[in-house]
Amino acid sequence: MPAVHDRGGLPCDEPIDRAEHEWADWEHVTNALVGVLRRHGLINVDELRRGIEAMAPAEYESVSYYERWSASIETLLVEKGILSQAEIDAVAATLAARWG
Amino acid sequence: MAHEHPPLHHAERGKRATRILAIQRLLIDKGVITADEVDDIIERARERTPADGAKVVARAWVDDAYRARLLSDARGAVGELGYRLSHDAELAVVENTADVHHVVVCTLCSCYPTSLLGPPPDWYKSFAYRQRAVVEPRAVLREFGLEVADGVRVTVVDSTADVRYLVLPRRPSGTQGMGEDALADLVTRDSMIGVAQARPPKP
Amino acid sequence: MGVALQAGDAVTVRAAEVDHHHRTPWFIKGKAGTVRRVHGAFPNPESRAHGGDGLPKLRLCQVEFRQADVWGTGYRGADADLLLADIFEHWLEHS
Numbered sequence: 478m479p480a481v482h483d484r485g486g487l488p489c490d491e492p493i494d495r496a497e498h499e500w501a502d503w504e505h506v507t508n509a510l511v512g513v514l515r516r517h518g519l520i521n522v523d524e525l526r527r528g529i530e531a532m533a534p535a536e537y538e539s540v541s542y543y544e545r546w547s548a549s550i551e552t553l554l555v556e557k558g559i560l561s562q563a564e565i566d567a568v569a570a571t572l573a574a575r576w577g
Numbered sequence: 578m579a580h581e582h583p584p585l586h587h588a589e590r591g592k593r594a595t596r597i598l599a600i601q602r603l604l605i606d607k608g609v610i611t612a613d614e615v616d617d618i619i620e621r622a623r624e625r626t627p628a629d630g631a632k633v634v635a636r637a638w639v640d641d642a643y644r645a646r647l648l649s650d651a652r653g654a655v656g657e658l659g660y661r662l663s664h665d666a667e668l669a670v671v672e673n674t675a676d677v678h679h680v681v682v683c684t685l686c687s688c689y690p691t692s693l694l695g696p697p698p699d700w701y702k703s704f705a706y707r708q709r710a711v712v713e714p715r716a717v718l719r720e721f722g723l724e725v726a727d728g729v730r731v732t733v734v735d736s737t738a739d740v741r742y743l744v745l746p747r748r749p750s751g752t753q754g755m756g757e758d759a760l761a762d763l764v765t766r767d768s769m770i771g772v773a774q775a776r777p778p779k780p
Numbered sequence: 781m782g783v784a785l786q787a788g789d790a791v792t793v794r795a796a797e798v799d800h801h802h803r804t805p806w807f808i809k810g811k812a813g814t815v816r817r818v819h820g821a822f823p824n825p826e827s828r829a830h831g832g833d834g835l836p837k838l839r840l841c842q843v844e845f846r847q848a849d850v851w852g853t854g855y856r857g858a859d860a861d862l863l864l865a866d867i868f869e870h871w872l873e874h875s
Contacts (some may be wrong), residue, residue: 711863
């Protein structure tokens with residue numbers, strides 16, 4: 478069975494949904510962070526893809542495009558020891574509390 | 578050309594959104610990156626639009642020698658018009674003719690010629706497009722309103738690696754004598770992905 | 781790796797199943813096609829995705845397949861329809 482990202486030709490009878498959405502602030506940030514981290518040589522696009530492909534299949538299929546990028550960036554930064562899961566948890570909890 | 582962009586749009590933030598903003602905060606606080614670097618890339622990403630690709634196409638329509646260079650050495654040819662591609666993604670251009678229609682997909686992720694078209698549309702990244710375009714391209718094109726005649730070959734380009742693909746659409750009939758700027762207005766984003774033809778000129 | 785691939789060469793994509801990151805879609809593994817163009821050499825994504833330096837670079841080939849060969853009767857289109865995919869040379873064997 479092909480890996481979850483390897484989707485060409487998988488059965489699908491849905492029409493193409495051509496609605497487009499305006500990027501939210503965090504989507505701009507996610508896209509830009511990849512650019513900045515690449516410029517610093519901290520991650521590369523092959524690693525970004527590998528991090529996306531390592532997601533649990535059910536999560537890969539249920540979250541949005543930049544949510545997949547967000548998950549991969551976190552995986553890579555933690556794996557490389559640049560940030561720790563605990564400190565991301567802590568700051569995320571603070572932000573979530575502030576935004577209610 | 579510098580111009581003011583509208584402020585970023587704040588949608589409801591889910592878990593992943595919150596976590597990426599936490600990551601941004603931490604990376605800046607620790608001095609790994611700066612806030613200016615992030616803002617710079619956000620601004621530059623917002624400046625890229627399909628109008629850039631359209632200028633390349635219009636030049637290729639009016640200048641046969643340029644078209645030949647674009648098809649054989651796309652990086653060099655777009656460089657002639659001042660477009661600088663990212664160092665780590667190559668560009669190739671495939672030409673639609675009376676006999677062959679190209680359409681581009683990335684079945685593995687969402688590879689796209691962002692340097693010339695801006696970010697890809699949501700549908701290009703959708704599972705439905707990634708799954709269907711490669712195995713039933715004619716049905717997908719029909720959904721976009723494009724019926725490809727039986728005698729015309731449909732060539733699907735799966736953008737699997739380091740090369741980003743731009744489709745050179747056919748020049749619409751009735752455009753003899755039109756200038757490059759007017760021609761560029763006929764070149765839509767979708768025509769450069771291959772899910773549409775360029776627009777016909779206004780009568 | 782044998783003789784370097786060139787445009788016009790008949791090739792078959794290796795049918796290998798691998799667990800690591802790679803850029804060869806499942807549906808062309810084991811399929812026969814023709815090299816249409818050699819794009820040049822690029823860092824090996826299978827190394828770079830996992831902390832390696834991607835060296836030595838590998839030639840990336842644009843390979844043309846007949847859709848009917850890729851999908852058999854599952855293909856909904858014309859017999860002349862083609863698929864192009866960019867495949868690194870170590871996935872290709874001369875047929």
